[in-house]
Amino acid sequence: MDPLFFDLRPTHNPHRWFMPLTPAVCVGPPDNLFMFGGVGLASAIGAMERTTGRPLIWGTAQYLSYARPPSVVDLDVWTPAVGKHNTQARVIGHVGDKEIFTVVAALGSRPSELSRQWLVMPDAPRPEDCDPADHWRGADTGLHSRIEVRVVKGRYGRDRDGAPEEDGRSLLWIRPRERFAIDASMLAVMADFVPSGIGNALGRNAGGNSLDNTLRVRRIVPTEWVLCDIRIHGVHGGFGHGAMYLFAQDGELMATASQSLIVRVRETPEDR
Numbered sequence: 155m156d157p158l159f160f161d162l163r164p165t166h167n168p169h170r171w172f173m174p175l176t177p178a179v180c181v182g183p184p185d186n187l188f189m190f191g192g193v194g195l196a197s198a199i200g201a202m203e204r205t206t207g208r209p210l211i212w213g214t215a216q217y218l219s220y221a222r223p224p225s226v227v228d229l230d231v232w233t234p235a236v237g238k239h240n241t242q243a244r245v246i247g248h249v250g251d252k253e254i255f256t257v258v259a260a261l262g263s264r265p266s267e268l269s270r271q272w273l274v275m276p277d278a279p280r281p282e283d284c285d286p287a288d289h290w291r292g293a294d295t296g297l298h299s300r301i302e303v304r305v306v307k308g309r310y311g312r313d314r315d316g317a318p319e320e321d322g323r324s325l326l327w328i329r330p331r332e333r334f335a336i337d338a339s340m341l342a343v344m345a346d347f348v349p350s351g352i353g354n355a356l357g358r359n360a361g362g363n364s365l366d367n368t369l370r371v372r373r374i375v376p377t378e379w380v381l382c383d384i385r386i387h388g389v390h391g392g393f394g395h396g397a398m399y400l401f402a403q404d405g406e407l408m409a410t411a412s413q414s415l416i417v418r419v420r421e422t423p424e425d426r
Contacts, residue, residue: 156335159300159343160193162200162229169231171201175223177296188220189227189254190297191364192346196339198229198245198257199369203338205231206241206261210338213259214368221247221254239264269373275401278306281327281379287311290359301343302331306381314353314360322355322386322396329379336377338409341400342369344380345411348396351384352417362394362415371409377402389417 160179163172173179180187195215203210221227227247235242240262247255278284284304290311291298303310308324328344329336349362383399398411 156337158196158200159330159332159334159340160197160200162197164204168205169233171197171204171229171231173197173227173229175221175225175227177223178300179297180223181291181297183291184295187296188222190343190346191215191217191255191367192343193297194221194227194247194255195257195346195367195369196342197227198247198255199259199339199342201229201231201245202243202257202259202261206233206236206243208241208261209263210369210371211240211260211262212368212370213257213342214366215255215257216366217255217364219252219254221249225249227254237262271372271407273399273407275381275405275407276325276383278325278327278381281329284327287313290314290361300331302329303327304379308351308354308384309357310350310354314358316357318357319354322351322388324351324354324384326350326382326384327379328382333378336380336402336408337374338369338371341371341374341380341409341411342367344382344400345369345398345409345413347382348384348386348398348411348413349394349415351386351396352389352394352415354384355386356389356419358419360417360419362417365393365414365416367411367413369409369411372407374408375402375404375406377404377406377408379403380408392417
């Protein structure tokens with residue numbers, strides 16, 4: 155299989171994997187780094203696909219706690235139901251006896267000639283014709299230094315403060331700078347950019363911490379860039395909800411994602 159964006163390693167047990175944490179897969183202030191939530195879902199997908207030998211259909215992560223470098227996350231894969239064409243699986247990611255995330259998923263494929271797509275990719279200029287943007291904390295180190303973002307619609311990074319985006323929508327071209335193959339685990343990392351749309355929708359320096367993330371895979375095709383169509387549905391009571399549609403450059407709908415998060419407004423540098 156292709157190399158992964160994160161350092162997932164096997165053990166003597168085919169149902170147990172581990173992932174050493176370095177700043178390269180973490181976010182947050184330099185003195186308070188923690189594992190990017192999307193890496194939790196992505197690593198679980200990688201572990202499940204390698205354990206079962208089947209591709210992801212859907213996966214849902216519940217984020218329970220923070221894992222910080224230089225700790226090691228252990229991933230235990232359970233397969234309580236294995237059928238002819240699909241497997242129902244579960245992963246518990248933990249550091250020692252502290253559970254960090256739980257992922258439930260289905261994996262597999264069935265022989266079928268049916269392949270249709272009704273959701274159409276929005277019109278967008280080519281990535282090279284769009285303005286590059288850095289994360290609001292800067293992109294010198296950490297996970298965001300490894301992700302390239304080009305803005306098609308809306309506000310991202312340091313440019314979020316201003317008029318609210320009336321439709322709550324932003325469009326971003328995203329790719330890994332290290333040119334990792336776009337697979338289900340890489341899409342899971344990108345799917346965790348849904349919180350970046352909160353600031354755009356509100357017109358404020360705002361974002362959030364993911365409570366969960368669900369990735370549903372339709373069809374993955376070779377592509378260098380992924381167009382991420384982020385739609386914030388609403389915020390209330392300190393929480394927000396949104397979705398993402400992930401398209402290949404040729405317009406193929408590869409996956410959809412949805413997420414709930416704690417909304418955080420960062421008005422001053424101290425908040426950030």
